[in-house]
Amino acid sequence: MEKLKVKIGLEVHVQLTKLKTKLFCSCPSDYRGKPPNTYVCPVCLGLPGSLPKVNSKAIEYAVMVALALNCKINRKVMFFRKHYFYPDMTKNFQITQYDRAGGAPIAVNGYLKLSTSDKEKVVRIRRINIEEDPGKLVYPTGSIITSPYTLVDYNRAGIALLEIVTEPDIETPAEARLFLQKLRSILEHLDVCDCGLEGAVRTDANISVAGGGRVEIKNIGSIKDVEKALMYEILRQKEALLKGLSIRSETRHWDDVRKVTVPLRVKEEEQDYRYFPEADIPPIIITEEFIEKIAKQMPELPDERLKRFQREYGLPYYDSSVLVSNKKLADFFEETVKLYKRNPKKVANVIINDFLRWIHEKGLELDNVKAKPKDIAELLKLLDNGIISIKIAKTVLPEIIVSGKSPSQVVKERKLLKISDKQIIRQIALKIFREHKKAAFDALKDKKAINYLIGQIMKYTKGRADPAVTGKVVKELLTDLKEGKLKL
Amino acid sequence: MDVLSKPANELGELILSGAISIVDLIDKVYERIMKLESKVNAIITLRSRSDLLKEAENKEKEIKRGAAKGLLFGVPVAVKDNISTKGIRTTCGSKILENYVPPYDATVVKLLKKEGAIIICKTNMDEFAMGSSTETSYFGPTRNPWDLERVPGGSSGGSAAVLAAGIVPLALGSDTGGSVRCPAAFTATVGLKPTYGLVSRYGLIAYANSLEQIGPMARNVTDVALLLNVISKYDENDGTSIPGSRPDYMYSLSNPYHIKGSLKVGLVVEMMGEGVSDEVRKVILRALDKISGEGIEIEEVSLSSLKYALPAYYIIAMSEASSNLARYDGVRYGFRAKIDGDWNKVYMETRAQGFGLEVKRRIIMGTFALSAGYFDQYYLRALKVRTLILNDFRRAFKKFNVLVGPTMPILPFKIGEKIKDPLAMYMCDIETVSANLAGIPAISIPAGFIGNLPVGLQIMAPPLHEELLLKISKIFEDKIGLRNLIAPL
Numbered sequence: 001m002e003k004l005k006v007k008i009g010l011e012v013h014v015q016l017t018k019l020k021t022k023l024f025c026s027c028p029s030d031y032r033g034k035p036p037n038t039y040v041c042p043v044c045l046g047l048p049g050s051l052p053k054v055n056s057k058a059i060e061y062a063v064m065v066a067l068a069l070n071c072k073i074n075r076k077v078m079f080f081r082k083h084y085f086y087p088d089m090t091k092n093f094q095i096t097q098y099d100r101a102g103g104a105p106i107a108v109n110g111y112l113k114l115s116t117s118d119k120e121k122v123v124r125i126r127r128i129n130i131e132e133d134p135g136k137l138v139y140p141t142g143s144i145i146t147s148p149y150t151l152v153d154y155n156r157a158g159i160a161l162l163e164i165v166t167e168p169d170i171e172t173p174a175e176a177r178l179f180l181q182k183l184r185s186i187l188e189h190l191d192v193c194d195c196g197l198e199g200a201v202r203t204d205a206n207i208s209v210a211g212g213g214r215v216e217i218k219n220i221g222s223i224k225d226v227e228k229a230l231m232y233e234i235l236r237q238k239e240a241l242l243k244g245l246s247i248r249s250e251t252r253h254w255d256d257v258r259k260v261t262v263p264l265r266v267k268e269e270e271q272d273y274r275y276f277p278e279a280d281i282p283p284i285i286i287t288e289e290f291i292e293k294i295a296k297q298m299p300e301l302p303d304e305r306l307k308r309f310q311r312e313y314g315l316p317y318y319d320s321s322v323l324v325s326n327k328k329l330a331d332f333f334e335e336t337v338k339l340y341k342r343n344p345k346k347v348a349n350v351i352i353n354d355f356l357r358w359i360h361e362k363g364l365e366l367d368n369v370k371a372k373p374k375d376i377a378e379l380l381k382l383l384d385n386g387i388i389s390i391k392i393a394k395t396v397l398p399e400i401i402v403s404g405k406s407p408s409q410v411v412k413e414r415k416l417l418k419i420s421d422k423q424i425i426r427q428i429a430l431k432i433f434r435e436h437k438k439a440a441f442d443a444l445k446d447k448k449a450i451n452y453l454i455g456q457i458m459k460y461t462k463g464r465a466d467p468a469v470t471g472k473v474v475k476e477l478l479t480d481l482k483e484g485k486l487k488l
Numbered sequence: 489m490d491v492l493s494k495p496a497n498e499l500g501e502l503i504l505s506g507a508i509s510i511v512d513l514i515d516k517v518y519e520r521i522m523k524l525e526s527k528v529n530a531i532i533t534l535r536s537r538s539d540l541l542k543e544a545e546n547k548e549k550e551i552k553r554g555a556a557k558g559l560l561f562g563v564p565v566a567v568k569d570n571i572s573t574k575g576i577r578t579t580c581g582s583k584i585l586e587n588y589v590p591p592y593d594a595t596v597v598k599l600l601k602k603e604g605a606i607i608i609c610k611t612n613m614d615e616f617a618m619g620s621s622t623e624t625s626y627f628g629p630t631r632n633p634w635d636l637e638r639v640p641g642g643s644s645g646g647s648a649a650v651l652a653a654g655i656v657p658l659a660l661g662s663d664t665g666g667s668v669r670c671p672a673a674f675t676a677t678v679g680l681k682p683t684y685g686l687v688s689r690y691g692l693i694a695y696a697n698s699l700e701q702i703g704p705m706a707r708n709v710t711d712v713a714l715l716l717n718v719i720s721k722y723d724e725n726d727g728t729s730i731p732g733s734r735p736d737y738m739y740s741l742s743n744p745y746h747i748k749g750s751l752k753v754g755l756v757v758e759m760m761g762e763g764v765s766d767e768v769r770k771v772i773l774r775a776l777d778k779i780s781g782e783g784i785e786i787e788e789v790s791l792s793s794l795k796y797a798l799p800a801y802y803i804i805a806m807s808e809a810s811s812n813l814a815r816y817d818g819v820r821y822g823f824r825a826k827i828d829g830d831w832n833k834v835y836m837e838t839r840a841q842g843f844g845l846e847v848k849r850r851i852i853m854g855t856f857a858l859s860a861g862y863f864d865q866y867y868l869r870a871l872k873v874r875t876l877i878l879n880d881f882r883r884a885f886k887k888f889n890v891l892v893g894p895t896m897p898i899l900p901f902k903i904g905e906k907i908k909d910p911l912a913m914y915m916c917d918i919e920t921v922s923a924n925l926a927g928i929p930a931i932s933i934p935a936g937f938i939g940n941l942p943v944g945l946q947i948m949a950p951p952l953h954e955e956l957l958l959k960i961s962k963i964f965e966d967k968i969g970l971r972n973l974i975a976p977l
């Protein structure tokens with residue numbers, strides 16, 4: 001029972017947030033935070049008589065994603081109608097794509113390579129669909145159960161979505177996370193989706209354990225939650241199998257408050273979407289030249305960037321892979337290096353070990369970090385020039401992340417300049433020696449006591465005393481004490 | 489009465505020259521509606537008299553200022569009630585849209601306004617254009633001006649009736665399976681279904697979107713050409729709109745006899761066979777007699793796939809209808825049942841109360857045809873028939889310039905006669921649906937009468953051959969000698 005075979009497939013819905021307009025009309029696509037039902041027109045409201053007009057930029061973006069995911073791009077792209085009644089639907093059908101009944105989604109049969117610590121893993125992409133996002137149901141109390149009525153906001157209706165479907169090649173929740181992280185980084189490098197926006201990437205995961213029924217978990221909002229939901233499901237299914245229960249195929253919902261999956265109400269009958277061709281949109285022919293043109297314009301993708309980081313900056317594989325796993329982080333790194341060329345590895349260290357740690361600790365995202373690359377570069381320069389100590393640098397960093405002040409401003413305001421003046425340090429040391437007489441005499445024979453004295457000086461100067469100078473001063477004072485030149 | 493009987497192509501010039509006052513004209517139109525509408529019931533929404541007169545006055549001022557222009561300046565036009573008109577309610581003949589006022593104009597309506605036309609009213613129709621008699625309208629049946637006991641055909645029955653009643657000289661209809669041609673035939677008017685994609689469908693409330701076109705209707709071929717000139721433009725808002733410019737259809741009529749060589753006309757035998765009444769057959773043959781000779785050869789031709797046209801048409805039309813009509817749920821616009829309950833219950837009740845019987849029948853049958861397990865058997869097979877029909881037409885058009893047959897297999901029937909027998913009603917479309925399946929242009933012109941009941945001659949041409957089709961129609965119209973007919977009321 002230990003090693004049960006787990007098969008996971010993902011269905012990722014990606015909003016093409018970088019498009020200026022919706023998929024089938026000219027309403028702007030930056031609907032977030034706008035008053036309800038103000039970003040609408042006859043087309044996305046599905047008013048009688050309105051007709052869809054395909055946003056050709058969406059096709060271009062889809063081809064870019066398809067190329068990045070090594071897919072075969074269909075030359076004749078058709079749209080289909082998928083029927084179901086639901087209040088967030090303006091036409092009670094969704095314009096999407098279909099791979100049967102003569103239909104052809106924009107792309108099929110691709111793959112994405114994941115690098116884990118010990119092996120390279122290939123996840124096959126079954127297909128990529130272009131489709132429209134429905135509107136959004138709004139519960140006035142925030143809960144579906146306690147709300148006496150439901151409101152609908154159609155600002156989101158008609159936003160262009162890509163549905164990226166994998167084969168069930170993923171074997172662990174961690175692999176699912178890696179897949180999604182890499183996909184996200186690719187989408188951001190292609191500049192088609194700002195994946196950090198709320199609801200911009202939504203995932204359905206299906207999982208079967210030891211050949212049991214296929215369980216689908218719907219609409220998981222974040223990458224972390226996908227991993228958690230899958231871990232929960234594996235545990236739940238393993239326990240059921242241990243008890244001798246069989247796992248039936250079903251659809252479950254991820255409750256992101258309680259962090260559990262719960263079964264959705266079971267429908268009496270299988271949903272029949274009655275797919276059929278959308279006659280209002282004639283087939284779109286994608287030519288070889290069009291694909292070639294896009295292929296030529298493709299930006300650098302994470303895999304290439306990783307190799308370049310190793311080559312150009314001499315970074316180890318690990319550092320490079322951490323940096324390119326997030327486009328904004330990689331950009332941040334490169335911009336910092338531009339301003340601090342002398343040691344890219346040092347920049348990587350600060351970003352990966354300190355900067356990232358503080359971001360997580362403060363519960364921030366890269367987007368709302370106030371510190372800019374120039375600030376990190378400045379911090380490193382202050383350190384190099386001996387203006388601040390490494391200890392001070394570590395206290396300055398979290399402050400610039402939160403406040404947006406420059407490092408020198410923080411150093412100035414908090415009087416954090418390093419003390420390297422031997423005379424000043426000597427006076428402070430004398431004071432410490434006198435306050436800790438026993439330690440001072442112990443120090444004549446005990447190394448530990450020396451460190452104690454240095455520690456006290458550092459504490460007194462809040463870490464600003466130059467360690468090298470301090471060490472020297474303490475040594476001199478101890479010699480004087482030994483030779484009787486110093487009276488305490 | 490005199491101005492009202494004028495063809496639109498003359499009226500426009502008389503208005504611009506100042507010979508006819510637009511205010512007088514609109515006043516007369518309004519008076520005639522007041523006099524006849526209670527008998528005919530051709531109109532769902534009539535614009536208010538004050539609105540119309542104000543528009544007429546403004547247009548007259550433009551004439552005085554010398555700023556008037558447009559192919560239809562001051563010409564009164566009726567628009568079928570499934571074509572969206574900004575600010576004027578557009579019901580589709582259905583309770584479910586009884587109070588729906590579109591916030592936008594259909595492209596054809598924009599084009600009408602651009603050419604100076606005055607939209608008088610929205611005309612009655614079968615609910616969601618589903619019918620061949622205008623009896624399924626929520627607003628009651630329209631009566632045929634030639635015989636008030638009989639139907640005017642459908643679904644654009646209201647548009648045909650306002651023409652035949654001498655109310656307006658021009659009207660827009662829509663034709664999914666014959667809905668322009670059928671009422672034209674039943675009212676001795678002229679109605680054209682253009683090539684699929686010639687006229688923008690943007691703003692036309694869909695019944696079966698892969699089949700339908702908005703079509704011009706008038707009392708003579710020249711006026712149909714004039715109205716086609718106005719409405720046929722490439723429209724980027726309609727993905728199926730054919731790009732490129734359109735010929736001047738009026739110009740091509742100025743010398744209709746200028747057709748190279750002799751004209752080959754194919755009489756489709758399948759269209760004269762079973763189901764066609766003897767009376768209709770007789771009138772058609774008599775009309776063809778008048779036409780033939782002088783460089784016009786008429787020969788029989790068989791298009792064997794046409795026998796499958798009707799079932800294929802109904803499967804496709806109903807399937808598409810079940811999809812197109814899904815949006816009427818009462819949430820965003822239109823009628824909503826006043827009941828409490830979750831959305832599912834409200835949807836069901838809204839649709840149960842909002843749709844009429846024939847619409848429900850087609851939604852249910854279309855839903856069935858698209859269902860898993862039946863899709864291949866019905867929908868995909870119907871698409872194959874569609875291809876066969878298209879190929880048959882292509883073959884026939886290699887030999888013939890145009891194809892002809894009756895528009896309707898029977899004479900206008902009595903109100904109530906077929907409404908309880910859907911299959912008999914569907915059979916009425918047997919002559920017309922194949923042009924929609926093939927996407928080719930087809931026109932109905934008056935062929936003759938049995939007593940006071942009109943019979944229409946249908947003429948079909950290859951795709952985008954409207955110019956040729958109208959030329960030939962004009963020649964036939966001359967030879968048959970029936971034009972500008974107004975029913976004695």
Ligand SMILES: [Zn+2]
Pocket residue numbers: 022025026027039040041042043044045158
């Ligand atoms: Zn819109």
